[in-house]
Amino acid sequence: MKPIRIGLLLPRSTDYPAMGFEILDGLRCGLKLQGVACDLFSENTGFGEDQALTWSKAEKLLIQDNADLLVVYSGSLNAESLYPLADAAQKPFIILDAGMQLPLGKPSPYCFHISLQGLHACRLAGFMAGTGNRKVLMATSFYDGGYRGPFSYDRGLSEAGGAVCGNFVSGYKITEFNIDNYLFLLQRSEAAAVAACFSTYLAELFFKALGEKHSEATPLPFYCSPFMAEEQLLGKCDFPGGEFHAIVPWATSLQNKEQEQFIHTIREEKNKTATIFHLLGWEAAIAATAAWRQGALALKGFCYSSPRGEVTIHPETHYSFAPLYKGKIARGGEGKCTLEISEPVPVDAAMHMAVLGDRPDSVATGWTNDYLCI
Numbered sequence: 001m002k003p004i005r006i007g008l009l010l011p012r013s014t015d016y017p018a019m020g021f022e023i024l025d026g027l028r029c030g031l032k033l034q035g036v037a038c039d040l041f042s043e044n045t046g047f048g049e050d051q052a053l054t055w056s057k058a059e060k061l062l063i064q065d066n067a068d069l070l071v072v073y074s075g076s077l078n079a080e081s082l083y084p085l086a087d088a089a090q091k092p093f094i095i096l097d098a099g100m101q102l103p104l105g106k107p108s109p110y111c112f113h114i115s116l117q118g119l120h121a122c123r124l125a126g127f128m129a130g131t132g133n134r135k136v137l138m139a140t141s142f143y144d145g146g147y148r149g150p151f152s153y154d155r156g157l158s159e160a161g162g163a164v165c166g167n168f169v170s171g172y173k174i175t176e177f178n179i180d181n182y183l184f185l186l187q188r189s190e191a192a193a194v195a196a197c198f199s200t201y202l203a204e205l206f207f208k209a210l211g212e213k214h215s216e217a218t219p220l221p222f223y224c225s226p227f228m229a230e231e232q233l234l235g236k237c238d239f240p241g242g243e244f245h246a247i248v249p250w251a252t253s254l255q256n257k258e259q260e261q262f263i264h265t266i267r268e269e270k271n272k273t274a275t276i277f278h279l280l281g282w283e284a285a286i287a288a289t290a291a292w293r294q295g296a297l298a299l300k301g302f303c304y305s306s307p308r309g310e311v312t313i314h315p316e317t318h319y320s321f322a323p324l325y326k327g328k329i330a331r332g333g334e335g336k337c338t339l340e341i342s343e344p345v346p347v348d349a350a351m352h353m354a355v356l357g358d359r360p361d362s363v364a365t366g367w368t369n370d371y372l373c374i
Helices: 019-034 051-063 074-080 083-089 118-131 149-159 180-188 202-218 257-270 277-292 351-359
Strands: 004-010 038-044 068-071 092-095 111-115 137-142 163-169 193-197 223-224 244-249 303-306 309-313 322-331 337-345
Touching: 004 019, 004 051, 004 277, 019 038, 019 068, 019 257, 019 277, 038 051, 038 118, 051 068, 051 083, 068 277, 074 092, 074 111, 092 277, 092 309, 111 277, 111 309, 118 149, 118 180, 118 193, 118 223, 118 244, 118 337, 118 351, 137 180, 149 163, 149 193, 163 180, 257 277, 277 303
Parallel strands: 004 038, 004 068, 068 092, 092 111, 137 163, 137 193, 193 223, 223 244
Antiparallel strands: 244 322, 303 309, 322 337
């Protein structure tokens, strides 16, 4: 069989510049393991917020580079702007999605999302935070607050009988970052738990600020968003003390044969420690191989074994769902944060549909760049 021609639309991330390289590494290693020869063509989409630019880059890959399929890192809303192009070209688009937005449009028969289920994880963490009819302080960043994470937290804690009793939104400038308003709310809101939704450098700043205030800032249990518990991030943060829970899509400590093969391959082929972005590229290789050998429609309801467990691309939503994992952020070596996984959280089709179908009545604000691209 001739080599598959894959077009890549990868973003720019100033805080995580290795993102695109790790997705590409995972894709290459995964395709090699699948026995698929490929020619790769890559275009940069900036932060993903310029839909006209993304369209033109995708069109170039399809027409000039004659790509057989596209692999795109994108949030739901930006990806949906590409659906008409995929339909016109009648070629599969595999969209790598952090899962921090809710789909608004109808699925395209040619577009399929490999999702990290960020909103589902936030909803589960919110349920844990609100259990026992607890009042919960919502703490998020200027950046993360513009996505649907806090909304999903609220839905989860409401299901558990809890309620938000205060909202803290941090600034984004490093030199001006502080948690004074958080401490004010902590003292006056009668909160019994904290729902914390941070990522990238803002999570680092929050952990640091908590540590500087010691026990004054950490008397309550925290229920953290999945990207606040990303392991490379945690390895840079001093543990601030306190109790931190999280729901995550994957961790390096998971044990199964697919995980062993994945981690070994990335280490041997790239001399790197596997990350969540390697995993996205790795799973894209599995989906791309199926689409190449069987056609785009093969991805409708497609199931495959991944280092994170059994993954299913739902035949109606065209988004993937997979097990999630309960964990704790704890003190590791040299006082840094580490992630300890306790148990899996099974996710079925009904749960997946319930999360994706539960949309806010209206959206007053929101960022247009792809999540984690800042």
